Amino acid sequence: MSSTGEKHSPLEQFEIVPYIHIDSKGIDISFTNSSLAMTITVAVITLFLTFSVNTRSIVPSRLQLLSELSYNFIVQLLKDTVGAEGRKYFPFVFTIFMFVLIGNMVGMVPYSFTFTSHIIVTFALAAIVFIGVTVLGFVKHGLRFFSFFVIPGLPWYMLPLLIPIEVISYLSRPISLSVRLFANMLAGHTLLKVFAGFVVSLGLAGFLPLAFIVALTGLEILIAFLQAYVFAILTCLYINDALHLH
Amino acid sequence: MNNSKKQLENLKEKIDHLQHNKEKKSVPERxxxxxxxxxxxxxxxxxxxxxxxxxxxxxxxxxxxxxxxxxxxxxxxxxxxxxxxxxxxxxxxxxxxxxxx
Known part of the structure; x- marks a missing residue:
């Protein structure tokens, strides 16, 4: 998008910059700013979760309360959507939720990089969920899993029409899951930078977009949390579908 | 004894009131x-x-x-x-x- 060598495009923030060039048999696996952001995210999650519950006090400190809150949040989510047998899938859902949430939050820090604003990252996450859930369905139900695509109580002559529709609907899950997260982050961060550009170009009247940016940053943090929540709740719903079929 | 009971009841009322407020707040969804x-x-x-x-x-x-x-x-x-x-x-x-x- 950046034309005529303009270096202040609102889309510049999404550029991938390789820090360490690594080439493995023609495949570029360089350590980029995206990899750095992911590494920071994983490090933050690990440090936060280990150190905050390290004391194991009965009356929790604020940090411990925060990590217990996030733990309970996902436990409750699984209980509400999947039921008691959902406890088994807690590590999976919690990992995905924390990775997306902290990734979004790391992206909110100025000059850092939002890896969730790249479709390949979110699509990889959604593909993990999709493939995992499909495998889970086959393991639990065997070939009976295919009855998931048949709506019960339907006349037989409707089946040839409705089974392809159901299959397409099922296949569209990872795409809608990934596009939603990616588009929200991309749009939000682009909007922030576009308004930041107005601050400079408007001169004295620039305090108006500046005030707007402050409000928008708050909204963006809300969206960062909301999208992680949506990702987690949809994962739970898909697990529920695979376990119970309909 | 009576006093502490009264205090407890007061506390209960307070909690009920707060919970009621919280529920009210969550109804109009954003x-x-x-x-x-x-x-x-x-x-x-x-x-x-x-x-x-x-x-x-x-x-x-x-x-x-x-x-x-x-x-x-x-x-x-x-x-x-x-x-x-x-x-x-x-x-x-x-x-x-x-x-x-």
């Missing part, structure tokens, strides 16, 4: 219009992408140039509407769940 539109549009676009993708693949394999794309595009559109129907049903369910509790 159901933002853009978020809702986003949800709906991604559902339909995703289904269309899958439909068109399958259609193109079918055309490539079976050499049925326009027909696979046409048929699967239409099926994809139907799947998109099905997705939206499911999302709406989930939202309605949640709403009635919220009102009940």
């Amino acid at each position: 159901n933002s219009g853009t978020g809702f539109g986003f949800k709906i549009s991604t559902e339909i676009v995703a289904a269309l992408i899958v439909g068109v993708g399958i259609g193109l693949l079918v055309d490539n394999y079976f050499n049925t140039k326009p027909f696979g794309l046409i048929i699967f595009f239409i099926l994809g559109a139907f799947a998109g509407f099905l997705n939206i129907y499911r999302v709406m049903r989930r939202i309605e369910k949640q709403k009635s769940f919220n009102i009940k509790h």
